[in-house]
Amino acid sequence: HHIKVNRPNETNALEILNIHAQNLPFKSNDARRRTLEETINDLFNPKHLLYKVNNYKFTLADAVSGAMLADIVSQAKLIALRRDLQNKEMTGVDLIDFKQAVKKTLDAQQGLNHTYDIQDFAERHGIPPKDINIERL
Numbered sequence: 001h002h003i004k005v006n007r008p009n010e011t012n013a014l015e016i017l018n019i020h021a022q023n024l025p026f027k028s029n030d031a032r033r034r035t036l037e038e039t040i041n042d043l044f045n046p047k048h049l050l051y052k053v054n055n056y057k058f059t060l061a062d063a064v065s066g067a068m069l070a071d072i073v074s075q076a077k078l079i080a081l082r083r084d085l086q087n088k089e090m091t092g093v094d095l096i097d098f099k100q101a102v103k104k105t106l107d108a109q110q111g112l113n114h115t116y117d118i119q120d121f122a123e124r125h126g127i128p129p130k131d132i133n134i135e136r137l
Helices: 010-020 029-043 066-087 095-109 115-124
Strands: 049-053 056-059 134-136
Touching (some): 029 095, 049 115, 056 115, 066 095
Antiparallel strands (some): 049 056, 049 134
8 A cells, every 4th residue: 555645845844854853962052953954955955856757857855755854864963973983072963964964865865766756746747647758867
C-alpha cells in the first residue's frame, strides 16, 4: 500500500527541522534560528536541480521529506561531533555543519530513483503520465 503524504513546504520543513534539532547544542538561540533558517533556504534553493521533467525543473525541494530533514540534522550532528573530537574542543553544531549535511543529501539524492516524486511533480504540473519526459541532471 502507498499512502500519499504531501511534501513539506518551507514553513513546514522549518518546523520539522526545529523538532529534530531541539536537543542540539548551538552557540545561542539566535545562532540556532539563523542556522535552521539558512538550512531551509539551502534545501529549497532552486539551483539544486535533480531532473528536468518536460522542461520543468525538479529540484531537491521537490524531494524533501520529514525523513530527509531528520537525516540532515543527524548528519550535521555527526559532522560537528567528528570536528570537536578531532580538535579536542566542544563547539556544538553550526551553519557549516548543516551546509555540509545538505550537500551530502543533495549528492545522495542525485543517485536515487524518484519515480513517485516525479509522478506527483508531473501531476502538480498537469502532465499526463504517458507524456512524462525525464532528463536526469
